[in-house]
Amino acid sequence: MRSIAETDLGTPASPSTEQISLTIDGQPVTVPAGSSVLRAAASLGTQIPRLCATDQLEPFGSCRLCLVQIDGMKGYPASCTTQVAEGMQVTSQSAELARLRRGVMELYISDHPLDCLTCPANGHCELQQMAGAVGLREVRYGHDGANHLALAKDESNPYFSFDPAKCILCSRCVRACDEQQGTLALTIDGRGFDAQVVASQKATFLDSECVSCGACVQACPTATLSEKSLIELGQAEHSVVTTCAYCGVGCSFRAEMRGETVVRMVPDSRGAANHGHACVKGRFAIGYATHPDRITRPLLREKISDPWREVSWEEAIAEAAARFRSIQARHGRDAIGGITSSRCSNEETYLVQKLVRAGFGNNNVDTCARVCHAPTGYGLKQTLGESAGTQNFDSVMQADVILIIGANPTDGHPVFASQLKRRLRQGARLIVADPRRIDLVRSPHIEAAWHLQLRPGTNVALINALAHVIVTESLVDEAFVQQRCDMQSFERWRRFVADDRHSPEATESITGVPAASLRAAARLYASGGNSAIYYGLGVTEHSQGSTMVMGIANLAMAAGQLGRAGVGVNPLRGQNNVQGACDMGSFPHEFPGYRHVSDAQTRQAFESAWGVPLQGEPGLRLPNMFEAAIDGEFFGLYIQGEDIAQSEPDSQRVANALRAMECVVVQDLFLNQTSQFAHIFLPGSSFLEKEGTFTNAERRISRVRQVMRPRAGHADWQITQMLSNALGHSMHYGHPSEIMAEIASLTPSFSGISYEKLDRLGSIQWPCDARHPDGTVVMHSETFTRGLGQFMVTEYVPTEERVNAEYPLILTTGRILSQYNVGTQTRRTANLLWHDQDLVEIHPHDAEERGIGANDWVRLQSRSGATLMRVQITDRVPPGVVYTTFHFPESGANILTTENSDWATNCPEYKVTAVQLTRVKPPAQAVPQ
Numbered sequence: 001m002r003s004i005a006e007t008d009l010g011t012p013a014s015p016s017t018e019q020i021s022l023t024i025d026g027q028p029v030t031v032p033a034g035s036s037v038l039r040a041a042a043s044l045g046t047q048i049p050r051l052c053a054t055d056q057l058e059p060f061g062s063c064r065l066c067l068v069q070i071d072g073m074k075g076y077p078a079s080c081t082t083q084v085a086e087g088m089q090v091t092s093q094s095a096e097l098a099r100l101r102r103g104v105m106e107l108y109i110s111d112h113p114l115d116c117l118t119c120p121a122n123g124h125c126e127l128q129q130m131a132g133a134v135g136l137r138e139v140r141y142g143h144d145g146a147n148h149l150a151l152a153k154d155e156s157n158p159y160f161s162f163d164p165a166k167c168i169l170c171s172r173c174v175r176a177c178d179e180q181q182g183t184l185a186l187t188i189d190g191r192g193f194d195a196q197v198v199a200s201q202k203a204t205f206l207d208s209e210c211v212s213c214g215a216c217v218q219a220c221p222t223a224t225l226s227e228k229s230l231i232e233l234g235q236a237e238h239s240v241v242t243t244c245a246y247c248g249v250g251c252s253f254r255a256e257m258r259g260e261t262v263v264r265m266v267p268d269s270r271g272a273a274n275h276g277h278a279c280v281k282g283r284f285a286i287g288y289a290t291h292p293d294r295i296t297r298p299l300l301r302e303k304i305s306d307p308w309r310e311v312s313w314e315e316a317i318a319e320a321a322a323r324f325r326s327i328q329a330r331h332g333r334d335a336i337g338g339i340t341s342s343r344c345s346n347e348e349t350y351l352v353q354k355l356v357r358a359g360f361g362n363n364n365v366d367t368c369a370r371v372c373h374a375p376t377g378y379g380l381k382q383t384l385g386e387s388a389g390t391q392n393f394d395s396v397m398q399a400d401v402i403l404i405i406g407a408n409p410t411d412g413h414p415v416f417a418s419q420l421k422r423r424l425r426q427g428a429r430l431i432v433a434d435p436r437r438i439d440l441v442r443s444p445h446i447e448a449a450w451h452l453q454l455r456p457g458t459n460v461a462l463i464n465a466l467a468h469v470i471v472t473e474s475l476v477d478e479a480f481v482q483q484r485c486d487m488q489s490f491e492r493w494r495r496f497v498a499d500d501r502h503s504p505e506a507t508e509s510i511t512g513v514p515a516a517s518l519r520a521a522a523r524l525y526a527s528g529g530n531s532a533i534y535y536g537l538g539v540t541e542h543s544q545g546s547t548m549v550m551g552i553a554n555l556a557m558a559a560g561q562l563g564r565a566g567v568g569v570n571p572l573r574g575q576n577n578v579q580g581a582c583d584m585g586s587f588p589h590e591f592p593g594y595r596h597v598s599d600a601q602t603r604q605a606f607e608s609a610w611g612v613p614l615q616g617e618p619g620l621r622l623p624n625m626f627e628a629a630i631d632g633e634f635f636g637l638y639i640q641g642e643d644i645a646q647s648e649p650d651s652q653r654v655a656n657a658l659r660a661m662e663c664v665v666v667q668d669l670f671l672n673q674t675s676q677f678a679h680i681f682l683p684g685s686s687f688l689e690k691e692g693t694f695t696n697a698e699r700r701i702s703r704v705r706q707v708m709r710p711r712a713g714h715a716d717w718q719i720t721q722m723l724s725n726a727l728g729h730s731m732h733y734g735h736p737s738e739i740m741a742e743i744a745s746l747t748p749s750f751s752g753i754s755y756e757k758l759d760r761l762g763s764i765q766w767p768c769d770a771r772h773p774d775g776t777v778v779m780h781s782e783t784f785t786r787g788l789g790q791f792m793v794t795e796y797v798p799t800e801e802r803v804n805a806e807y808p809l810i811l812t813t814g815r816i817l818s819q820y821n822v823g824t825q826t827r828r829t830a831n832l833l834w835h836d837q838d839l840v841e842i843h844p845h846d847a848e849e850r851g852i853g854a855n856d857w858v859r860l861q862s863r864s865g866a867t868l869m870r871v872q873i874t875d876r877v878p879p880g881v882v883y884t885t886f887h888f889p890e891s892g893a894n895i896l897t898t899e900n901s902d903w904a905t906n907c908p909e910y911k912v913t914a915v916q917l918t919r920v921k922p923p924a925q926a927v928p929q
């Protein structure tokens with residue numbers, strides 16, 4: 001069932017600009033060509049009874065309830081599958097239509113349990129509503145004949161139940177799974193009386209291919225598929241529109257509430273990023289917010305070996321401020337710093353960097369975006385002039401060729417992946433460049449034209465080879481380049497990539513990608529129509545992350561694949577607010593809006609707004625803070641919403657650095673790995689407990705709205721404000737909208753943003769300013785932000801992390817759908833059912849060579865450390881490469897990763913670690929040295 005607050009217009013909106021006029025029950029109406037009669041009637045407020053139709057799915061015409069009469073047409077056509085025509089005259093209500101509809105409803109009801117009063121859908125069931133709408137008063141066939149009323153429920157899924165006795169075979173669930181989600185897990189099995197909805201080959205939902213996106217549950221007009229939370233709590237009484245706090249897709253949801261209890265999360269059909277779709281995390285995995293592990297009182301201790309002591313907010317804040325000031329008095333102003341989080345809102349992030357710059361008086365602020373997309377910011381700024389992706393997600397529906405590099409959208413960005421798969425099913429061609437065979441390479445109705453299965457760490461050699469083909473086979477869009485790009489830089493780059501050493505044949509031995517495949521892929525990208533690049537952490541988390549981002553931008557400029565719908569360079573941002581964290585000035589060298597701290601004019605603007613002198617020198621990056629701590633020069637850190645002890649590379653070194661500090665203040669929901677080293681713990685608030693905004697991977701700013709009070713009494717922005725006031729730098733915001741007003745007044749690309757406008761428009765893609773008052777959908781459409789596009793020479797430099805006889809395998813890392821990053825949230829939900837430990841994938845040859853069998857435990861040893869994991873033997877990874885997720889602290893994948901990092905931004909090289917695997921006994925007996 002769709003949200004309590006949404007109206008269903010029966011069939012999807014038609015995109016046509018042509019208008020058609022008709023009359024329905026004598027009332028004139030004008031609608032876009034291609035609209036259904038059902039939708040045209042709905043636009044007049046005429047509700048034609050229907051069951052199998054919904055505006056989220058293509059019309060199907062199976063229930064025969066929406067029959068109408070149309071002048072000049074024989075019989076009683078279904079209004080959901082009949083398109084409007086000029087001058088059409090429709091009758092939606094007549095005695096004969098009523099008789100026919102009642103007959104249809106009688107058949108449905110005769111095989112439907114009449115337990116409406118105790119049914120979870122009572123009051124919101126479309127079958128119930130339709131029985132009322134057609135005036136059903138009796139069921140002539142009774143309930144005594146053959147029926148399906150005794151069919152067993154499937155309760156296997158932790159979040160929804162399937163009660164086939166209530167199924168009316170409208171197939172909305174099947175179509176939702178096909179059309180919206182693209183998993184194709186459901187079918188109607190059998191015919192006639194024996195027909196029933198089944199998952200996979202008659203498996204339970206849990207054992208089937210189902211990925212628990214919930215689209216079928218939302219589509220079901222009856223209580224056949226129902227959220228268990230709805231069954232348990234009853235119908236909601238109000239709803240609040242907010243934004244998912246997991247990934248960078250930024251799905252919009254209606255939180256359906258009973259008081260301060262979330263009954264269910266229903267993706268908002270008006271959400272511009274998700275159009276009413278969601279994944280298992282955003283829709284279902286919110287139980288962490290009310291988990292008993294939540295810390296709700298501030299904690300304090302002298303030494304990290306002491307037990308925690310619950311204290312008042314006043315004491316905790318005063319103590320944090322006193323300790324920070326004491327460190328500065330003894331070791332200098334620069335001996336402390338702060339870490340912002342991509343999980344927190346724009347307003348919270350802005351306040352943390354303000355606290356550091358204005359309150360601490362230095363620029364020692366950094367963000368977890370350092371460890372994911374910092375190279376995106378750098379690389380795109382150098383080439384295109386703006387540190388952000390170029391398109392909106394909907395742009396993919398106009399792409400003819402889609403090149404995915406180092407990203408796994410079906411796991412990492414599932415709702416965007418569903419949209420992308422829809423476009424692929426419509427015929428767009430796909431190129432995947434990834435060491436691992438991700439699901440998109442081959443899945444139902446989808447097959448990549450080319451899978452460039454490169455060796456980890458050879459991205460730049462690959463992008464240069466793709467560019468070589470484009471340049472040497474006359475595939476450059478010369479007109480675009482001449483008009484839009486800096487010709488001097490282009491000629492230099494053209495000479496560079498044209499060199500024979502960059503040819504696919506010459507680089508084959510480096511990348512492992514057959515030259516013929518690479519040539520074919522390059523030709524397809526350059527000449528297949530609109531070509532769009534989507535990339536992820538497989539591009540950025542390398543020692544040449546920034547080089548690769550620039551290589552991608554070079555390729556897109558050379559092929560003229562920028563500046564319009566259907567093309568572009570699109571980083572798939574990992575966390576909900578990575579884009580926002582970067583935009584808000586979380587890096588030590590930049591003020592909000594990517595302006596260098598050395599820029600006197602910008603600095604003056606902030607100095608005059610904040611009333612304090614500011615430093616013009618960049619502060620310490622996170623790895624430099626660690627280094628300085630180990631060297632005895634850095635002593636205090638304020639960390640908001642980031643578990644650096646687990647998420648940073650080379651965990652041992654991070655632990656040593658944190659241990660060396662005098663005052664570590666952690667502000668978070670749970671006691672996490674980092675809090676083991678903390679002296680003060682400030683309990684934070686979940687996204688359900690606060691107001692603010694997130695900015696997704698499309699640069700789309702969306703509102704986060706409070707649905708329950710902060711469990712610990714204060715939203716995160718209020719905690720930062722209290723700390724700032726205690727430090728003597730006064731902040732007096734009454735609401736996050738006031739923080740956004742300050743951001744807008746100081747940041748040109750946000751100058752047109754306000755909460756009032758966000759509430760009015762729903763969401764806005766920055767830049768939003770006087771020239772673009774409603775935001776910017778596609779960037780660089782006339783000129784690049786920097787003026788002329790700048791080609792950068794991208795020399796391939798092999799990583800220092802090399803395999804050898806001792807460490808012969810390359811470990812690379814990634815995410816899985818059901819878990820999220822370090823798992824702090826998802827591990828505290830039923831998502832554990834799908835993935836309760838990190839596994840290391842190994843190719844059958846490599847496993848056999850080491851005597852490793854299925855499900856064996858292995859010791860992974862790198863130059864940095866060792867850990868234990870269970871193996872999964874699979875040919876998804878090529879020989880020589882092993883792969884793991886990093887969601888569980890016990891496996892500690894980052895114990896293995898090295899200190900190597902991107903040359904420009906210090907983004908860690910998570911994706912390439914030389915390791916050895918050896919079979920061990922299960923962990924109780926085998927502990928790493």
Ligand code: SF4
Nearest residue numbers: 177210211213214216
């Ligand atoms: S939950 Fe999603 S994936 Fe599973 S059957 Fe329903 S629509 Fe398909």
Ligand code: SF4
Nearest residue numbers: 167168170171173220
């Ligand atoms: S489960 Fe629901 S949506 Fe699917 S066919 Fe049955 S009634 Fe229709």
Ligand code: SF4
Nearest residue numbers: 244246247251279282
């Ligand atoms: S795709 Fe991302 S933003 Fe959307 S519901 Fe899933 S986790 Fe949330």
Ligand code: FES
Nearest residue numbers: 050061063064080
């Ligand atoms: S709603 Fe038109 S046939 Fe079912």
